[in-house]
Amino acid sequence: SDLFQSPDYYNLDELLSEEHILVRNATRDWVKKSVSPIIEDYAQRAEFPKQLLNGLAEVGAFGPYIPEEYGGAGLDQISYGLMMQEIERGDSGVRSTCSVQSSLVMYPIYTYGNEEQRKKYLPKLASGKFLGSFGLTEPNFGSNPGGMITNFKDMGDHYLLNGAKMWISNAPFCDVAVVWAKDETGRIHGLIVERGMEGFTTPETHNKWSLRASATGELVFDNVKVPKENLLPNKSGLGAPLGCLDSARYGIAWGALGAAMDCYDTALRYSKERIQFGKPIGGFQLQQKKLAEMITEITKAQLMVWRLGVLKNEKKATSAQISMAKRNSVEIALNICREARQMLGGMGITGEYSIMRHMMNLESVVTYEGTHDIHLLITGMDVTGLNAFK
Ligand code: TGC
Numbered sequence: 001s002d003l004f005q006s007p008d009y010y011n012l013d014e015l016l017s018e019e020h021i022l023v024r025n026a027t028r029d030w031v032k033k034s035v036s037p038i039i040e041d042y043a044q045r046a047e048f049p050k051q052l053l054n055g056l057a058e059v060g061a062f063g064p065y066i067p068e069e070y071g072g073a074g075l076d077q078i079s080y081g082l083m084m085q086e087i088e089r090g091d092s093g094v095r096s097t098c099s100v101q102s103s104l105v106m107y108p109i110y111t112y113g114n115e116e117q118r119k120k121y122l123p124k125l126a127s128g129k130f131l132g133s134f135g136l137t138e139p140n141f142g143s144n145p146g147g148m149i150t151n152f153k154d155m156g157d158h159y160l161l162n163g164a165k166m167w168i169s170n171a172p173f174c175d176v177a178v179v180w181a182k183d184e185t186g187r188i189h190g191l192i193v194e195r196g197m198e199g200f201t202t203p204e205t206h207n208k209w210s211l212r213a214s215a216t217g218e219l220v221f222d223n224v225k226v227p228k229e230n231l232l233p234n235k236s237g238l239g240a241p242l243g244c245l246d247s248a249r250y251g252i253a254w255g256a257l258g259a260a261m262d263c264y265d266t267a268l269r270y271s272k273e274r275i276q277f278g279k280p281i282g283g284f285q286l287q288q289k290k291l292a293e294m295i296t297e298i299t300k301a302q303l304m305v306w307r308l309g310v311l312k313n314e315k316k317a318t319s320a321q322i323s324m325a326k327r328n329s330v331e332i333a334l335n336i337c338r339e340a341r342q343m344l345g346g347m348g349i350t351g352e353y354s355i356m357r358h359m360m361n362l363e364s365v366v367t368y369e370g371t372h373d374i375h376l377l378i379t380g381m382d383v384t385g386l387n388a389f390k
């Protein structure tokens with residue numbers, strides 16, 4: 001369609017299967033119909049568009065790679081990536097909701113949970129009947145989650161959970177939360193906490209200038225009695241939550257490209273229509289430099305995430321490879337937003353165009369799921385074998 005051209009400078013479509021293209025187009029059409037017309041208004045009002053949950057479930061964005069027997073879409077990692085790209089073309093906040101639901105809530109329940117837990121929660125999360133959140137970050141432990149103080153005690157017939165999580169996407173409306181907490185020996189485990197459990201509250205975080213259409217909040221646990229069957233039994237230690245992050249970071253590496261593509265498309269169109277000094281601004285070398293650099297960076301990043309998807313399908317992608325792609329995609333997307341915004345002149349600062357919203361959203365994306373600095377240090381550690389964190 002005219003509005004949502006996917007930059008495809010290196011004929012990447014030839015590397016995609018028919019299923020990939022079907023999934024991408026269906027998601028793109030849904031975003032165009034359901035997200036784009038309303039999202040600016042919700043972002044301006046800082047409100048989460050709850051009515052999108054059903055549509056997101058219908059396009060398969062809740063658990064794209066979770067097997068169909070648990071309600072997931074049973075797709076591969078490239079389809080997952082393309083879905084995140086198209087959803088973030090609409091808005092990073094809507095994509096965040098999907099990342100959390102799929103990779104941070106369904107993934108740990110599927111991978112670290114037992115059969116009862118899978119059957120109990122996954123179909124409801126896939127259908128959007130339940131909204132999930134993921135509690136890792138705490139007020140005093142962001143980049144170093146291993147220091148967390150949220151903890152639980154074994155009380156015989158239940159666990160007693162105390163502590164607080166901060167900056168949690170979906171928290172204010174979540175029905176269930178996958179919460180990471182330390183046992184009495186200091187080992188980290190995942191617990192499924194449900195809304196309604198006594199002592200569990202989810203105050204909303206207000207006054208954000210970023211991800212305004214996504215609800216963010218705290219998860220507060222004041223002597224919450226958690227049934228023993230809600231502990232995820234199949235993995236413990238910091239590697240368990242970090243394994244979920246690998247999956248979400250992979251989706252974000254694709255997603256941020258969607259925001260970049262939308263800004264590029266907008267700037268390209270505008271540059272051909274806006275006349276100054278008697279000709280379209282796209283005819284000036286300075287504006288062409290911006291556009292040429294944007295499409296070059298988008299193309300490089302598209303090849304990177306596609307290859308990462310292939311490795312991920314083969315279960316060969318390393319955490320460090322995922323870090324590199326998350327960091328690179330978000331960095332180029334932010335740079336593209338900033339350049340595109342300038343190309344629109346004054347119009348670029350208004351909500352008439354999506355660029356400023358994408359730019360503000362990406363300030364969260366460059367910070368969450370591991371900051372820009374943390375991912376650089378992961379690459380540094382991987383290539384030198386020397387750990388800058390210790
Ligand atoms: P370290 O000693 O290196 O590792 C502890 C254990 O974890 C293993 N591991 C991983 N496993 C799976 N995937 C990964 N990516 C892993 N990275 C490490 C590691 O092998 C070790 O296992 P074991 O068996 O030896 O115990 O841990 P460290 O404490 O030194 O920290 C390393 C560091 C800094 C890289 C890590 O803590 C980190 O990634 N920090 C960033 C925190 C972060 O990304 N938080 C995100 C919170 S969730 C979020 O932001 C959601 S936004 C949601 C939305 O989309 O809206």
Ligand code: FAD
Binds near residue numbers: 142
């Ligand atoms: P800090 O860790 O305090 O970092 C501050 C600065 O110091 C950063 O620039 C960082 O790069 C730098 N720094 C830290 N350590 C080092 C180092 N060793 N070397 C060099 N520089 C360093 N968390 C969840 O658990 N679940 C969620 O759903 C979730 N959603 C979020 C939604 C939003 C909108 C936002 C903004 C955050 C969300 N987060 C979530 C939290 C997010 O993961 C953290 O904000 C992030 O991990 C950084 O932690 P921090 O904010 O405490 O920053």
